[in-house]
Amino acid sequence: MSQRRPVRLVALVLSLLFASGCGVKTAGLDVRYPEVGVNRSLLASAPPRRVEILPVADRRADTKRIGIRAGGDIVTSSPVTDIVGEALVLEVKKNGHTVAAERRDVVLAGAVEEFRLDVIGGYSSTQYVGRVVLAVTLADPHSGETLLLRRYVGISRRVVEKDSDNGWRDVMDVALARTMHDFATDPELASAMSRLLTAFNP
Amino acid sequence: MVRAIPAVLALVALSLAGCASSPPSPRPAARPFDDVRRVMVVPSGGESTFAVVEYSAEPGRTFDEILKWIPWQPYQAALRPAAQLVHRGINWALEADRAATATSRLQGLSPRSVVAESVARTLDATGWFEEVQIVEREPSAEERRRADAIVRVAVPTWGLVRVRDGDAGLLSGFADVRGQMAMPGTGVVLWEESQDVTSPEQIPVDTFLRDRDFARQEMIVVLERAGQRLANELLYSRSAGR
Numbered sequence: 001m002s003q004r005r006p007v008r009l010v011a012l013v014l015s016l017l018f019a020s021g022c023g024v025k026t027a028g029l030d031v032r033y034p035e036v037g038v039n040r041s042l043l044a045s046a047p048p049r050r051v052e053i054l055p056v057a058d059r060r061a062d063t064k065r066i067g068i069r070a071g072g073d074i075v076t077s078s079p080v081t082d083i084v085g086e087a088l089v090l091e092v093k094k095n096g097h098t099v100a101a102e103r104r105d106v107v108l109a110g111a112v113e114e115f116r117l118d119v120i121g122g123y124s125s126t127q128y129v130g131r132v133v134l135a136v137t138l139a140d141p142h143s144g145e146t147l148l149l150r151r152y153v154g155i156s157r158r159v160v161e162k163d164s165d166n167g168w169r170d171v172m173d174v175a176l177a178r179t180m181h182d183f184a185t186d187p188e189l190a191s192a193m194s195r196l197l198t199a200f201n202p
Numbered sequence: 203m204v205r206a207i208p209a210v211l212a213l214v215a216l217s218l219a220g221c222a223s224s225p226p227s228p229r230p231a232a233r234p235f236d237d238v239r240r241v242m243v244v245p246s247g248g249e250s251t252f253a254v255v256e257y258s259a260e261p262g263r264t265f266d267e268i269l270k271w272i273p274w275q276p277y278q279a280a281l282r283p284a285a286q287l288v289h290r291g292i293n294w295a296l297e298a299d300r301a302a303t304a305t306s307r308l309q310g311l312s313p314r315s316v317v318a319e320s321v322a323r324t325l326d327a328t329g330w331f332e333e334v335q336i337v338e339r340e341p342s343a344e345e346r347r348r349a350d351a352i353v354r355v356a357v358p359t360w361g362l363v364r365v366r367d368g369d370a371g372l373l374s375g376f377a378d379v380r381g382q383m384a385m386p387g388t389g390v391v392l393w394e395e396s397q398d399v400t401s402p403e404q405i406p407v408d409t410f411l412r413d414r415d416f417a418r419q420e421m422i423v424v425l426e427r428a429g430q431r432l433a434n435e436l437l438y439s440r441s442a443g444r
Contacts, residue, residue: 040441122257129365155400185437187327
């Protein structure tokens with residue numbers, strides 16, 4: 001009888017593993033914008049500024065999910081606004097600016113207008129389409145005047161033979177990265193940041 | 203029985219490894235090229251194939267439903283590959299017909315030239331380069347010597363693709379583009395990138411196939427977007443790792 005215990009234990013562990021589901025999940029997609037991939041870019045051509053980054057607003061039509069698959073919701077493990085907000089902070093800092101709420105030279109407000117994953121089921125393959133639309137407003141901290149309003153759209157497409165949550169996440173990662181790269185290489189944004197008057201450069 | 207435990211634990215570890223998230227696909231390597239001042243952009247890579255990609259599940263799903271009614275498993279198994287072939291054949295014929303119509307509407311439009319022009323414009327707008335020149339043909343040895351780097355741009359595939367389930371008749375323009383920046387003389391590759399670029403908007407495929415001007419305008423917008431996207435990735439890699 002005692003010899004059977006380890007077997008039962010192992011069987012229990014295996015059952016739990018299979019029950020937890022190695023297959024397709026519909027929740028907790030860990031979309032990321034890894035710091036290691038962030039480069040100095042055109043945004044660094046503006047003199048160093050003190051930038052206040054406001055909490056990112058969620059202007060999506062459907063804020064409960066980023067997509068639907070087989071009747072289940074696809075959601076991210078962190079709020080979409082946090083994912084995008086962290087990506088904005090990384091880019092601004094990497095480009096030599098300081099993120100601060102005091103003595104700020106400019107206020108940057110971001111709003112997520114779309115953060116969506118479409119799954120197009122074919123007969124023998126599936127296409128994922130990830131889409132991120134980010135609106136960015138630069139404003140004068142003293143007058144509140146809008147200095148610049150830009151929209152960045154990142155889209156990624158991928159065809160897979162077998163449905164998988166890793167495939168979903170990768171498509172959203174790429175869509176987010178493209179949005180952020182467009183932000184960091186936008187000459188109009190860099191130009192607006194360069195034109196700012198600061199306390200040290202009136 | 204106890205001896206079997208390590209083997210079972212190894213199996214557990216293996217199954218856990220299978221559940222782990224795979225790392226993001228590696229990006230093509232890039233090296234810093236802050237010293238590049240004179241750039242030559244060259245459309246290259248041969249002809250581009252226009253495709254209409256619908257990812258239709260029909261008539262394959264209907265064939266599967268019919269096959270379910272066949273009582274004998276061996277017959278079902280034997281007929282399934284044939285059903286898949288018929289499904290692929292029907293969709294290939296439909297998509298090829300639409301692609302042929304679209305290609306005739308877009309005659310005279312060179313995807314790689316439009317993308318190359320857009321790349322050159324985007325690079326020029328940064329002010330990072332002294333000279334951004336576009337050449338329609340492969341530059342001579344003398345011309346190459348006048349540039350610090352040559353950016354070659356190719357568009358292997360472009361066309362229309364379904365981007366949402368259930369939106370019958372609505373497709374989006376796309377362009378799959380490739381770019382490479384190399385140093386003349388040494389041939390050292392400074393940057394390489396492939397991008398799948400998709401229009402944010404959906405358009406009615408019937409109008410696209412009927413209206414020549416509409417089709418051309420839509421595809422020019424997509425190709426320009428593709429050039430801008432490719433150039434932005436090049437700019438983003440300029441100081442890679444610094």
